[in-house]
Amino acid sequence: MISTITPIKQTKIAAYYARVSTARQEVQETIDSQLDELKARIIADGNTLPEENMFQDDGWTGEMLERPGLDAMRDAASDGKFEILYVYDRGRLSRIFAYQEIILEEINNRGIEFVTLHDLQARTPEEHVLQAMQGVFHEYERVKIVERFRRGKLHKARNGILINGQALYGYRYVKKTETEPTHYEINEDEAKVVRMIFEWVARERLSVYEIRRRLYQLKIIPRKAKNPYWTRGPIIRMLRTDSYLTGIVYYNKSEAIVAKKPLKHDKYKKIKRTSRKVRPREEWIPYHVAPILENNGIYERVQDVCDYYKKFQPKNKKYDYLLSGLVWCECGERRVGDGYHKGGNHYYRCIEKVKKFPLMEVNCYAHGVNAVIVDGLLWQKLRGFLSDKTQMREQAVNFFKEEMVKSSVGQREKQRLMLQLQQAKDEDLRYARAFGSGAIEEEQLKILTAELRKKIQSYEAQLREINTHSFDGVIDEQKIDALCDESQRVIESWSQQDKKKTVQDIIDKVTIFDEGKVRVEGHVPQFAQYMGYELTHRNCWFAKCREIYLI
Numbered sequence: 001m002i003s004t005i006t007p008i009k010q011t012k013i014a015a016y017y018a019r020v021s022t023a024r025q026e027v028q029e030t031i032d033s034q035l036d037e038l039k040a041r042i043i044a045d046g047n048t049l050p051e052e053n054m055f056q057d058d059g060w061t062g063e064m065l066e067r068p069g070l071d072a073m074r075d076a077a078s079d080g081k082f083e084i085l086y087v088y089d090r091g092r093l094s095r096i097f098a099y100q101e102i103i104l105e106e107i108n109n110r111g112i113e114f115v116t117l118h119d120l121q122a123r124t125p126e127e128h129v130l131q132a133m134q135g136v137f138h139e140y141e142r143v144k145i146v147e148r149f150r151r152g153k154l155h156k157a158r159n160g161i162l163i164n165g166q167a168l169y170g171y172r173y174v175k176k177t178e179t180e181p182t183h184y185e186i187n188e189d190e191a192k193v194v195r196m197i198f199e200w201v202a203r204e205r206l207s208v209y210e211i212r213r214r215l216y217q218l219k220i221i222p223r224k225a226k227n228p229y230w231t232r233g234p235i236i237r238m239l240r241t242d243s244y245l246t247g248i249v250y251y252n253k254s255e256a257i258v259a260k261k262p263l264k265h266d267k268y269k270k271i272k273r274t275s276r277k278v279r280p281r282e283e284w285i286p287y288h289v290a291p292i293l294e295n296n297g298i299y300e301r302v303q304d305v306c307d308y309y310k311k312f313q314p315k316n317k318k319y320d321y322l323l324s325g326l327v328w329c330e331c332g333e334r335r336v337g338d339g340y341h342k343g344g345n346h347y348y349r350c351i352e353k354v355k356k357f358p359l360m361e362v363n364c365y366a367h368g369v370n371a372v373i374v375d376g377l378l379w380q381k382l383r384g385f386l387s388d389k390t391q392m393r394e395q396a397v398n399f400f401k402e403e404m405v406k407s408s409v410g411q412r413e414k415q416r417l418m419l420q421l422q423q424a425k426d427e428d429l430r431y432a433r434a435f436g437s438g439a440i441e442e443e444q445l446k447i448l449t450a451e452l453r454k455k456i457q458s459y460e461a462q463l464r465e466i467n468t469h470s471f472d473g474v475i476d477e478q479k480i481d482a483l484c485d486e487s488q489r490v491i492e493s494w495s496q497q498d499k500k501k502t503v504q505d506i507i508d509k510v511t512i513f514d515e516g517k518v519r520v521e522g523h524v525p526q527f528a529q530y531m532g533y534e535l536t537h538r539n540c541w542f543a544k545c546r547e548i549y550l551i
Helices: 023-027 030-044 068-078 097-109 125-158 188-204 208-217 232-240 298-312 351-356 371-387 389-436 442-468 477-492 496-506
Strands: 014-020 054-058 084-087 113-116 171-174 183-186 248-251 254-257 275-278 285-288 327-329 335-339 346-350 507-513 517-522 529-532 534-538 540-544
Touching (some): 014 030, 014 068, 188 208, 188 232, 208 232, 232 298, 371 517, 389 442
Parallel strands (some): 014 054, 014 084, 084 113
Antiparallel strands (some): 171 183, 248 285, 254 275
């Protein structure tokens, strides 16, 4: 009798790799279900699983090859720390077919057996081809899922269903119930902060830095606060968001893209598309919400302040350029301040030379102009214009005439407001008498007088404003002389910041030509002119001041 002996299966050192791609999957514990199934299969196969050979990536996209768990598994494979690798399916290695093949080639080249629980187990060349086909299907499945979700969301949004759960600051996302669909409602605590920030900027012209400081002092933290202070980005986006005024939010406003200039250069990133790009406006899908701001001009004033700071905000410069943000080159590009490190001089140079050279070809060959010379030349001319006795007396007379006109108009407006105020007070008194006689209930009285009290407060505020700017209507030479003398004294005592503010108020554009001219354009027609300077060659080109003349 011949007996058969069953060969004893050799125990192998095993490893597994598991991955889930979203935080939602992490919450639903799908990675735990993967691990349970992988461990059960390893035990069933009679292999051993050291703790250090358990590799996983929680919440990592399959589009990226650089993942901490995957890199650790590949390093362990290179060091020969396991003999067989288990995965739930090929899609856990990567959703990109080419990446799958790269990883599998590394595994196979090191003689490591590869086991996939939900794909065809490849042992023959034909089976390897079939398994590769399944890898292609994993990539196709990812594309299909993404497209299905995208089209489904667009369909819902176009039918008026709010689907984006991340509400603007100031609003709260309310989930769907049996009686009402998903919607935004105003978060009163956050809305109060929004209104307060807009008031700060509109009335006090606060900078973003000052807003951050005040919010920190008031202990107001952002919605998702890793730190107890606000950063610049959320505040700037808040001030630029017109949804607070119009009551319209948009879906499909932007799309995720790969960042060209990432802010962080970390080796590992859970998602590949870390930046966003605004879509064309015709692709935006609107959704109506309750506005937070009143339509009283506050949003427009805030935009003016933001535009001002964007153009004239102070920079950390070694020289305080008087014409910062106003200087242009004859080629049509801006000129910017640029320090010359060897001689310590400062110039207005075409931005093409400063930003493009030497990485890109420069098309402008205009020379730099000494900023100290141009600033001094222009301020000398502007100060002379502002200090001219004839001009100053003319402006003083015009000022007093305007005040007389305003005063006469203000008196008529004052009489009209006083009449309306008295009528409102009489109406309020009638309601009080009706309540005292029992003709109306207390709730009716509150409703009738609520809007009336607001009108009374508005009339009183307007009257105080008129009284503050009242003028007696008398012009004499002593007043004119006093105003001119005071103006002269103020001009002579101006600091550099005062000069910059005056230049920014009067001048719109300063164009520098290479042949030796500076054209000034501004709000005062008499001052819009050409001023001359001369280019002299001494080892380098620089601007040399000479007598000012008009062309």
